[in-house]
Amino acid sequence: MARLPRLIVPSQPHYVIQRGLNGQPIFQDDEDYTTFLGWLRTAARTYKVAVHAYVLLPDQLHLLVTPTDVGGLGHMMQWLGRYYVPYYNQKYGRGGTLWQGRYKTSVIDPDNYLLVCSRYMEFGPVRAGLATRPEDYPWSTYAHHVGARPDGTVTDHAAYWSLGNTPFQREAAYIELANQYLSAAQVQAVEAAVLKGWPLGSEQYKKTLEQRAKRQVLPAKRGRPFKKPVAEPSAA
Numbered sequence: 411m412a413r414l415p416r417l418i419v420p421s422q423p424h425y426v427i428q429r430g431l432n433g434q435p436i437f438q439d440d441e442d443y444t445t446f447l448g449w450l451r452t453a454a455r456t457y458k459v460a461v462h463a464y465v466l467l468p469d470q471l472h473l474l475v476t477p478t479d480v481g482g483l484g485h486m487m488q489w490l491g492r493y494y495v496p497y498y499n500q501k502y503g504r505g506g507t508l509w510q511g512r513y514k515t516s517v518i519d520p521d522n523y524l525l526v527c528s529r530y531m532e533f534g535p536v537r538a539g540l541a542t543r544p545e546d547y548p549w550s551t552y553a554h555h556v557g558a559r560p561d562g563t564v565t566d567h568a569a570y571w572s573l574g575n576t577p578f579q580r581e582a583a584y585i586e587l588a589n590q591y592l593s594a595a596q597v598q599a600v601e602a603a604v605l606k607g608w609p610l611g612s613e614q615y616k617k618t619l620e621q622r623a624k625r626q627v628l629p630a631k632r633g634r635p636f637k638k639p640v641a642e643p644s645a646a
Contacts, residue, residue: 416515416607418480419623423462423518423567425527425604426473426483429510435468436498436508443549446471446494451563453489457482460565463528465550467538472531474524476567487513516603517619519611523600524569527610528555529588530600544588556588557581 418424430436437443443466450473454461458478465472477483495508518527528551535547544552553559555570557577573583603610609619 416484416512417517417609417619417623418477418483418515419517419619420477420479420482422619423474423476423520423524423527424483425516425518425600425610426475426487426513427470427515427604428487428513429470431507431510433469433510434508436471437466437468437549438502442498442501445497446490447549447563449490449493453486454563456489457486459483459486460567461563462524462565462567462570463531463551463555464563465531465534465547467534467540467549472534474518474527474531476565483515514604514607516607517609517611519609519615520567520569522612522615523610524567525584525587526592526596527600528570530592530597532588533592552588555581555584 437446446466450461450464453459454475459482460476460478461473462476463474475483475486477486491509498508499505518524532544532550532552532555535541535550536544541547544550545556545558551561551564554561554564570580570584573587574580599610602608609616611619
């Protein structure tokens with residue numbers, strides 16, 4: 411089946427992942443991380459994309475963002491590549507693309523999956539063996555969400571604000587959520603949706619997206635359509 415065009419829905423959160431070419435590093439030292447984050451902050455403001463969570467790993471980056479319009483997310487990612495790739499290539503004496511194809515994205519049901527995706531990202535360094543605890547890894551939004559280090563790149567989503575009426579309540583509630591860990595089913599759901607480009611959410615949310623986007627957003631069922639048996643002609 412031909413690949414569907416990337417689904418971008420304004421005012422809805424999107425999970426974005428971009429990997430390094432052939433698993434090669436895209437960040438090698440602190441300067442690389444801080445340089446990219448500075449450009450991410452600029453690009454997000456320029457193209458009106460709210461950044462709710464992120465994690466930068468040595469060979470990939472993950473973003474949880476809400477674009478204001480259809481073109482903003484694509485323009486932001488292009489802008490980041492236009493600035494970061496030449497910087498990286500010049501610094502490390504390489505040429506050509508840095509990315510493994512197009513970035514992948516999945517539209518996220520904010521009520522049921524936004525905080526799941528945020529925690530999935532922030533625990534990525536723990537799953538990868540880069541840190542023992544998410545708070546030990548400096549290149550994610552975990553410290554921001556638990557009140558340890560405010561991050562000017564982040565625009566908190568309404569789902570995060572719903573955790574409490576004060577910053578202390580929200581931070582404490584987020585720590586409690588993080589301590590519960592994600593189930594294997596939740597991790598699998600996030601990874602499958604992002605890698606395949608399908609929305610992540612309830613069935614009703616997906617159907618609503620399909621109506622809003624006026625296009626297919628759900629996987630087509632395999633096999634040929636069921637045909638009703640042809641009725642035998644009645645005897646005269």
